[in-house]
Amino acid sequence: MLHSASLTENGRFRALYARGKSASGKHMVVYCMKSRYRELNRIGITVSAKLGGAVVRNRVRRRLREAYRLCEETTASGFDVVIVARHAAVEASFDALQNELAAHFRRLGIIKHEN
Numbered sequence: 001m002l003h004s005a006s007l008t009e010n011g012r013f014r015a016l017y018a019r020g021k022s023a024s025g026k027h028m029v030v031y032c033m034k035s036r037y038r039e040l041n042r043i044g045i046t047v048s049a050k051l052g053g054a055v056v057r058n059r060v061r062r063r064l065r066e067a068y069r070l071c072e073e074t075t076a077s078g079f080d081v082v083i084v085a086r087h088a089a090v091e092a093s094f095d096a097l098q099n100e101l102a103a104h105f106r107r108l109g110i111i112k113h114e115n
Contacts, residue, residue: 004040004068005037005040006043007042007080008044012044012080013044013046016031016032016033016044016080017031019033020080020082021033023104025100025103026088026092026100027086027092027097027100028083028086028089028097028101029083029084030081030082030084030105031082032079032082032110033080034078035078035080039077040077040078041072041075041078041079041080041081042079042081043068043080043082043083044080044081044083045064045068045083046083046085047061047064047085048085050087051085051087051089051090052090056090060085060089061085064089064097067094068083071101071102074102074112075105075110075111075112076110076111076112083101
């Protein structure tokens with residue numbers, strides 16, 4: 001990952017849910033908020049046990065992490081981002097996940113501006 005780290009603190013997840021900007025779609029909900037770490041983004045991925053067993057949840061998590069990695073070059077740094085998978089993400093194609101994540105990032109304004 002170019003400029004990313006894992007978001008692991010429960011308090012930060014809760015702060016993002018409560019005070020962060022959000023964008024929702026068929027496959028996921030994305031929360032973001034400015035971070036004190038200006039040079040990197042911290043990413044957290046949440047996949048509920050309601051989506052399936054461990055194999056299914058880990059597959060969804062891997063696909064979302066890869067979709068983020070492919071969008072990372074165009075993403076501005078200095079944000080905490082949480083991606084919450086919805087049930088439709090289990091059956092979704094990878095392209096659908098990647099396109100929806102990029103659309104959410106554009107909607108939230110965390111895409112780098114071209115000069």
